Structures are given as C-alpha cells and as structure tokens.
Amino acid sequence: MLRRREWLILALGLAVEFIAFFWLRSVTHAHGGEMVFLTGDSGAYKLYAENLLQYHVFSFSKDAPFYPDSLRTPGYTIFAALLFSVTRSWDVAILLQGILVRVAPLLVYLICRCLDERVEFIAAFVFLFDPNRIVWSNTLMTDAPMTVLLLLSLWTFIRWTEARSWRFLAGSGVLLGLATMFRPVTMFLWIAFIIIIVVHDRLRNWKTWIPHAAIFLVSFTLLIMPWSIRNKLTFGSWQLSAVGGYSFAYAHAILYAHEKTREPLESLYRRFNALIGADKDPIRSVSLEKMDLYGRFARELINGDYLGYAKWHLVKSIPFFLTDGLRAPAQLFG
Secondary structure, three states: OOOHHHHHHHHHHHHHHHHHHHHHHHHHHHOOOOHHHOOHHHHHHHHHHHHHHHHOOOEOOOOOOOOEOOOOOOHHHHHHHHHHHHHOOHHHHHHHHHHHOOHHHHHHHHHHHHHOOOOHHHHHHHHHOOHHHHHHHOOOOOHHHHHHHHHHHHHHHHHHHHHOOHHHHHHHHHHHHHHHHHOHHHOOOHHHHHHHHHHHHOOOOHHHHHHHHHHHHHHHHHHHHHHHHHHHHHHOOOOOOOHHHHHHHHHHHHHHHHHHHOOOHHHHHHHHHHHHOOOOOHHHOOOHHHHHHHHHHHHHHHOOOHHHHHHHHHHHOOHHHHOHHHHHHHHHOO
C-alpha cells in the first residue's frame, strides 16, 4: 500500500500534468500548430506509428516501397501506436502518455528512500517540478517513457539487493532491455549493473556473483536480441541502431574537422552527403548498411590524430551527455 507522501506525489504529478498539457496545447494551437509536431522527432514518431498501424512496417518512408528503418529501436513506436489505437487522437495519446509517466517522481522517491531517507522527498519534488521533464513528457518523444523504464529497472534492482530474489534481478534486466528498445543510448548500462552485482556479492565469491550476473545479462539480452537478429538479417549488422556510427561521422567528426582545419561546415556536410548518397535517397542515408561509409569518412577527417580528437571530444561533447540543454547556451557564447 502507498503511504500518504506517496499518494501526495502521485496527486501532485497528475495536477502538474493536466496543467502543463492544456497550457502547451493552448499555446501550440494559438500559434497554428499541433502538439504532435512540437519537435521534429515528435512528427517522425507519428509517421513511424502510423506506418506500423496501417502498413505493419517499421519505416520512416512516406510511401511504398517502405525502406526498413535502422536508426531507431522499435519500443517507443509500438508504445505510441498502442496509445493512438486506444485514443484515436494524437493529443489524447500524448495526454495519456503524460499521465502514465507521472509515476517517475514516485520512483525517484522510492529509490532515494532506499539510499538515503533524508533526501527522498526533496529529490521527488525537484524531479516533479523540473520544467524540462514536464515539457518532454508532453511530446511524442522517447525521453519520458524511457526514463520511467530506467527508474523501474533501478528500483527493481535495489529490491533485489534487499530481498535477494532472482525474480527482481531478472525483472531489472528485462526493464533495462525495454528501456534500450525505447532509446538505444541505454544499451551499455548493463555494464554498470554487472559491476554493482560483482561488488555487492564480493569479487572472490564467484559462485554467487556469476549466476547473478548471468540472470541479469540473459534477461536483458532476451529483450534486445530479436531486434539485433532482425538487423543482422536485414542489414548484415548485429548493432541495434545506426545512430552511433552516423552521429560519429555527421556530428562529432565533422565538427572536429571544422575546428581543426577551418573548412566550412557546409563544405564538410556536402562531402558527407555525396559519399553516402543522401541526395539520392534521404531515407536510406541513415542506415546500418552505410556503417562502413560513416567510419571511413570519420577516419578521413580525424586523419590519424586520435589523441587530438579525444581531447576535443572530452571538452566539447561529454558535458552534453549530462543534459542536452547545455548545448544552446554553449553555442550562444561560442
């Protein structure tokens, strides 16, 4: 049973959601827009979901033949398609998503209560009223649902450390796998969980930590392996998404070359697009079938100076891993 504070967090979360949703809806409609198009990616997920519902394909193509997509993992598309199939309205689907992800502050509260009771309520309230989270929860984007799945995985993992039941451990792995299917950026977090298992069970006690690590890893792998097999059969790659290789070439390597050589960005982007044929077929330009081309282009720009690139990446890119909201002011001040 939930305690009074926990009910308070849920109630406040729902109140904040309704206020935020109807305010955002009124603002977007006043400017002649729709909530489903608040961001470019939001409109993309609408297309993915509609293609899945209407044509039973996972594709970003607007017309047949539908080229199979390998940029995004399918979790959020399936989730968005389910919301729309229930509501038959994208605005209502976004509202329903916002209501569902209101559990996130409660999960923060429960996690912090396991770690330090002095900060549980403060942490939940900070998270509850975080404007970044409120806005992204009301967009057709992966951020909020993936965060809920990640928090659920962490909370279930903490329950395992207390109850020592393999079901909690397996559940944590499954939830992390689901989070990865929503947003592949979480795909390497299993390493952190395995390290914690080893430390918690003590390294020398290998008869304990090896089975525990195996349960978590197998549970996680079972969720992501079908998509990996699909990509291997379709594109010849076991990778979950093309976003890593594409971003490495299109974002990081190009920006590094621009700072190092002062070659105009427009010129660098033209060279990249010419190499991968983006002008001929934009839908296929971000695909696992282009991974070798992404790598070749990035290596050409880095030109053997991997130490210099590493230093640049450390200063220019790593801070944005914490929050992409840092990017705009950083660009503003150069």
